[in-house]
Amino acid sequence: MNLKELSLKLGLSPTTVSRALNGYPEVNEATRERVMAAARRHNYHPNTRAIRLATGRAMAIGHIVPVSTKHEIVNPIFADFIAGAGETYTRAGYDLLLSVVSDQDETRTYRSFKSRGAVDGVIVHAPSADDPRIAFLTEIGMPFVVHGRATGATAPYAWLDVNNRRAFRRATDFLLDLGHRRIALINGLEYMDFAIRRRSGYEMALAERGLVLDPGLMHSDEMTESYGYRSARNLLALPDPPTAFLVSSMIPAIGVRRAVEERGLKLGRDISLITHDDELSYLRNGEDVPIFTATRSSVREAGRLAAEMLLELIATPDMTPPTRLLEAELMVGLSTGPARTLP
Numbered sequence: 001m002n003l004k005e006l007s008l009k010l011g012l013s014p015t016t017v018s019r020a021l022n023g024y025p026e027v028n029e030a031t032r033e034r035v036m037a038a039a040r041r042h043n044y045h046p047n048t049r050a051i052r053l054a055t056g057r058a059m060a061i062g063h064i065v066p067v068s069t070k071h072e073i074v075n076p077i078f079a080d081f082i083a084g085a086g087e088t089y090t091r092a093g094y095d096l097l098l099s100v101v102s103d104q105d106e107t108r109t110y111r112s113f114k115s116r117g118a119v120d121g122v123i124v125h126a127p128s129a130d131d132p133r134i135a136f137l138t139e140i141g142m143p144f145v146v147h148g149r150a151t152g153a154t155a156p157y158a159w160l161d162v163n164n165r166r167a168f169r170r171a172t173d174f175l176l177d178l179g180h181r182r183i184a185l186i187n188g189l190e191y192m193d194f195a196i197r198r199r200s201g202y203e204m205a206l207a208e209r210g211l212v213l214d215p216g217l218m219h220s221d222e223m224t225e226s227y228g229y230r231s232a233r234n235l236l237a238l239p240d241p242p243t244a245f246l247v248s249s250m251i252p253a254i255g256v257r258r259a260v261e262e263r264g265l266k267l268g269r270d271i272s273l274i275t276h277d278d279e280l281s282y283l284r285n286g287e288d289v290p291i292f293t294a295t296r297s298s299v300r301e302a303g304r305l306a307a308e309m310l311l312e313l314i315a316t317p318d319m320t321p322p323t324r325l326l327e328a329e330l331m332v333g334l335s336t337g338p339a340r341t342l343p
Helices: 003-010 014-021 029-041 048-055 077-091 103-116 132-140 164-177 193-208 225-236 250-262 299-315
Strands: 060-067 095-102 121-124 144-147 159-162 183-187 218-220 244-247 272-277 293-296 323-326 329-331
Touching (some): 003 014, 003 029, 060 077, 060 103, 060 299, 077 095, 077 299, 095 103, 103 132, 121 132, 132 144, 144 299, 159 164, 159 299, 164 183, 164 244, 164 272, 164 329, 183 193, 183 225, 183 250, 225 244, 244 250
Parallel strands (some): 060 121, 144 159, 159 323, 183 218, 183 244, 244 272, 272 293
Antiparallel strands (some): 293 329
């Protein structure tokens, strides 16, 4: 089926159908949903080559994976984000260009994308505080959306983020309400923006209850299972160990559980644990009842939404950079309970 045939079935002009499929903001949401549903039903795919010739666009979106010995982007959560974004690109007739480069080559790769016209825009992953990529991409005129935010960045830019500060403040409050006062924070790398905000939420909740921060209970590193295990093992060996853990990812949370069970303790009875759960399609937090109490958000949905925002920016380059803040839901699972004195 071609564009003209799809337009006839819908009773719309080919221009309206094309604009709906390509994310133009002047098409109302009801019409866009109707067109997208019809395209799926009739297995319609835009003629990408014709669109490239007509618009001068590459019809591709770039994602750069910087590889180093210590970097959060290696976290497998990235795969679910890419899967969600890819669904949006496919519906709009866009390809996904994935480049794996060293950290020092990331800026050079963005410049190459721009000079070669290889992509129409990029998603920026794993932002840090004062992230220099924001100013650079703005300077070279490359449309972009940041997955996350960059504390300290002053110029307007497009971003989509989870409310990490509120999520971890709420999670800490939940543990405090259960009577916990020795709460350990197993955080990500704290030059990463999400980890800065999560620590801030944790600290705010403790301060509001008049509790003094204990730096010995706060750990920061790349979010691996072994990091969670080592941190929890060392903390549980303290003379005054924590009774609860707040963990930045399901992956180190599994390591924390290993350390807890190694000491003959049980989550939810002897030790409480709350983790951030990105609702991964391949690493589920239980079935009907969550294994871990968690602040939950769908990273796959974040990928879909960030891709939609970027396509809208590409279609309307003069628009004000859009921003979107998602809220995480606190899901009560089997890993939390009232504070108790450890044996």
